[in-house]
Amino acid sequence: MSHTSSKLIAGYRGTVDTWECDQMKHMNVQFYSSRASASLAHLLNALGLSPARIREERRALKYRDLRIQYMAEMHVGAQMYGVSGVRAVKEDSIQAFTHLYNAVDDTLSSVSEFNLVYQDLDNGEILNTPLDVLEAAKKLEDPHEDLYCPAPIKSVVMAAKKMEHMFETSRSAVDVWECDAFGNIEISNIIARFSDAASHIMGSVGITRAMQRERNLGSAALDYYTEFLRPIRMADSLVLKSGLLDRRPKNFAFGHHLINCDTDEIVNCTTVIGCYFDMTARKSVPLPPEYSSVPDEKLLKNQL
Amino acid sequence: MDRYFETFRGHVLNSKCDRMGHMNIQFYGNCISHAMQSIFPKIGYTAEHIKNRSKGMVAVEQQNRFRGELLVGDLMHMVSGIAGFTEKSITVHHKLYNSATEKLSYESLVTALHFDMQKRKVVAFDEKTLSKLQSLKLQEEVSL
Structure with a gap:
């Protein structure tokens, strides 16, 4: 070291x-x-x-x-x-x-x-x-x-307010084994939910798993910005709503709201920037053309 | 102590604790697993080397002493050294400390055999590795 x-x-x-x-x-x-x-x-x-x-x-x-x-x-x-x-x-x-x-x-x-x-x-x-x-x-x-x-992050950053064109990408309760000794969720289990959500957002853009495999495409997160707005406690009922925040030639930006279902409060607000890469060369590649087909008005950045 | 290396550092997650209120013994094994993999590069067995040459290690014997419990949230770090070796095996001494109190929590002697991962057979180390093992071997005898 x-x-x-x-x-x-x-x-x-x-x-x-x-x-x-x-x-x-x-x-x-x-x-x-x-x-x-x-x-x-x-x-x-x-x-x-x-x-x-x-x-x-x-x-x-x-x-x-x-x-x-x-x-x-x-x-x-x-x-x-x-x-x-x-x-x-x-x-x-x-x-x-x-x-x-x-x-x-x-x-x-x-x-x-x-x-x-x-x-x-x-x-x-x-x-x-x-x-x-x-x-x-x-x-x-x-x-x-x-x-x-x-x-400073090279993207528009999500805001913790209700928005159109966000959809459910995860629904769960906070399990006991996801929490620390004080009943608060471990951060890794929050990030895990965002990771799982990526496939659903890509699916909404029109990219299936089969298409990714056929094109030898992987995807990776490059940059996260996350705000912890409210405690997330053991047994809390959570829904994750996500959407396409922005697109650039080689990067996508996803927006996430983690919402407590009982209170309807946004408990975590997160921006994720990522890319696609060639699974063999391990090098980033341009965004798949399906991203260009998403109507501009559906991008969350227009509501910020 | 100068031939011991730090081989693991972490903390005790709530999910690793049992109804006795301390880290369950299976997770000491997890610390050992990380520590053994930290020792391997010291003798030339990096992840790339293991993958490319298809030579690895398999644990065959382990002695343990649990000397102090670790509670949820406790910080821990492990140091490890080569306690002995033969042409086909290494024995590693691991010591796990509570990082906040510096108290020894656990120690273990693990013997692993060098093996061919394709043939699944034990094989001898080459001369270069044996020489490296000799240079890293602890100068004191270790017994638990």
Whole structure:
């Protein structure tokens, strides 16, 4: 590991398992998130929020918003490690990041940039961050200018408001085994729902699985921006509504609203940018022509 | 300690805990699986090497000592070293720590055989690998 600094916290090390790889023959996006969550837990410990303290006080720093970029595919058997750091201590949040690397050649595989807020883990209420945690965060604070930081997202960003032309891409309840010790869903299980939704959105554009196989096309997420608007709790009844936000010559943008069926509230609002790639060459290719056939008025960007 | 490598780092998910309120023993095995795969590249067995040359490892013996429970949310990391080897096997010593308290939670000695993944037969390491194993072998004897 070449990325060492007294202000970088080692947060993850492990291997890509076969059962973490999807039909695109690379690690599915949800498993980047589970690794990033492990790394975040190590960062919190460095800020004074040890597991024992979190269990006792039932409060911790949680993602308010999260940007994820996927930079390089990870294949089965790949060795990975992750580090986390604090970029800035702000008035209302702590801006931090997690980088996941291929351990064999130190290639940056995924970047998570996020803002953390201190929350009651039972009801999601946002609280003042304890002074000792803020002091610890200031000691770790560093812009880390030598480490990659994503530029602003190259897409229109979804808004958390009801829109036309969004349709159901997933319906589920939050299972016990999807949650942490406080009954809150693990982030990887949110990302898993967005991953599953992709096929349904592509289907709405007119691209079937058979067509993808015939054309030797894979698809991959490149960039996520997600906002955590309300707690998602054990047994919550959820519906995911999605739509085509935008299209470009080589990229699509999908918009997602995760909605609590009992309250009808949008609990998570997410933008996903992705691409198609040649499954053999592992290189991106232009969007399939079916995307051009989608009427412009159906693109969600027109409602923002 | 300088011949031990960090081979795994993570945390205990709620979904890995049993009705005793701690990480179930099967998931210590998951840590070992990750750690073994982190050791292999140290002796030249990267994922590419394993795929291209169709040579891998198969665990045949494991001794365990559970020394301290890990609770939900606990942070953990594992360090591992080559405790011994023969022309056809390696034995790896793994130590899993609670990262927040630095207390040893678990240790294990795992012996794995080198095998041909197509013929499914045990085969000897080549000289280069044996030399690498010698350079990495722990200088102290390990027993649980």
